[in-house]
Amino acid sequence: MERHIYSVSEVNQLIKSMLDREPQLGEIFLRGEISNYKLYPSGHHYFTLKDAEGAIRCVMFKGQALRLRFRPENGMKVIAFGRITVFPRDGVYQLYCSDLTADGVGDLHIAFEQLKEKLYREGLFDSAHKKPLPKYPQRIAIITSAAGAAVHDMIRILRRRYPLAKVLLLPVRVQGAEAPPEIVGAIRYANRYQVGDVIITGRGGGSIEDLWAFNDERVARAIYESEIPVISAVGHEPDVTIADFVADVRAATPSHAAEIAVPDQEELRERLLSAQGRMVQGEERRLGLLRTRLTALSEKRVLRDPMAFLQEKRMILDYVQRALADRGGAILSEPKRRLGALSAALDAMSPLAVLGRGYAMPQREDGSVLRSAADVSAGDKLTVTMGDGAIDCRVEEVRTL
Numbered sequence: 001m002e003r004h005i006y007s008v009s010e011v012n013q014l015i016k017s018m019l020d021r022e023p024q025l026g027e028i029f030l031r032g033e034i035s036n037y038k039l040y041p042s043g044h045h046y047f048t049l050k051d052a053e054g055a056i057r058c059v060m061f062k063g064q065a066l067r068l069r070f071r072p073e074n075g076m077k078v079i080a081f082g083r084i085t086v087f088p089r090d091g092v093y094q095l096y097c098s099d100l101t102a103d104g105v106g107d108l109h110i111a112f113e114q115l116k117e118k119l120y121r122e123g124l125f126d127s128a129h130k131k132p133l134p135k136y137p138q139r140i141a142i143i144t145s146a147a148g149a150a151v152h153d154m155i156r157i158l159r160r161r162y163p164l165a166k167v168l169l170l171p172v173r174v175q176g177a178e179a180p181p182e183i184v185g186a187i188r189y190a191n192r193y194q195v196g197d198v199i200i201t202g203r204g205g206g207s208i209e210d211l212w213a214f215n216d217e218r219v220a221r222a223i224y225e226s227e228i229p230v231i232s233a234v235g236h237e238p239d240v241t242i243a244d245f246v247a248d249v250r251a252a253t254p255s256h257a258a259e260i261a262v263p264d265q266e267e268l269r270e271r272l273l274s275a276q277g278r279m280v281q282g283e284e285r286r287l288g289l290l291r292t293r294l295t296a297l298s299e300k301r302v303l304r305d306p307m308a309f310l311q312e313k314r315m316i317l318d319y320v321q322r323a324l325a326d327r328g329g330a331i332l333s334e335p336k337r338r339l340g341a342l343s344a345a346l347d348a349m350s351p352l353a354v355l356g357r358g359y360a361m362p363q364r365e366d367g368s369v370l371r372s373a374a375d376v377s378a379g380d381k382l383t384v385t386m387g388d389g390a391i392d393c394r395v396e397e398v399r400t401l
Contacts, residue, residue: 028305141196162262179213202233233257
């Protein structure tokens, strides 16, 4: 009997045919932990599923991977569904995975936590970025379904609490694959045309699948980029979405969103009435004080008899003037006396006073005073100054004593 020698590729193909004919391996569920996870630029996912006793290679092609609601990570426990066969080129059997779900935790929950962690790290939840709501908005933009009960509740509450504000509805789908891009478009439209002072976006309650549009990353980024303050109002109190974390304010329900978006006109009326009452009381107290002061002033003498008041003040003024005059005279009398004495002493020493008593003062032509007869010669010209004038003369003869 002739031996048949197989090539490597023939053996691999034979094993592949045997595995492909095994029904249990054609549709099989595997539970394990992801390791060696890699995402290639082609969009294909390669990883290993392992447990305490063994491991198996797995591949998930791009077409199936697009249906994943979460991003696989190393260490994640999952349940994989697919078929086991051999890749003939390498001779390695592996699981061709067509579906992947989290083991023990839902896919949506994992996707929610992964997106929440990602956006948190990027700072989209930072309180410093959140904008305050206007106290008295003039326009309210509501982005929700036009058919739901939530929008009717919000409009009713807004009109009851603050009818001065105009309400604009931007209808969108809030469920399904078309909902996220419609919500994003409405938010950007409201900002581009400034149709509101505040935006309310949300919907009524439902399952996590029903609310999933508000866990979409595109919606979260549109809310974050909005220049208009956004109130997130999704579901009921226990329901929490990514939109709630990103929004400037989170409302427990759509009705609660309407309540916090605008003030209550009844409360405003009460505050105005209270302020009016305080103003009236304040003015009454002020007028009472002014009236008391006016009464006190009317009792003063200056108002009862102004002429007598003026006469009294005149008498006081006259007294002060006389006192100043007397005091001034007393102060100036001594200096006047001393001035007189000094004047008399000065007059006594004055040459003019001496000349006035009959004496004369001879002077040479150069103006020098002649003090001795010996200092003059016959023929010299002299000027003799007397008390009432001067005489020019010539010396005829000099006689000495």
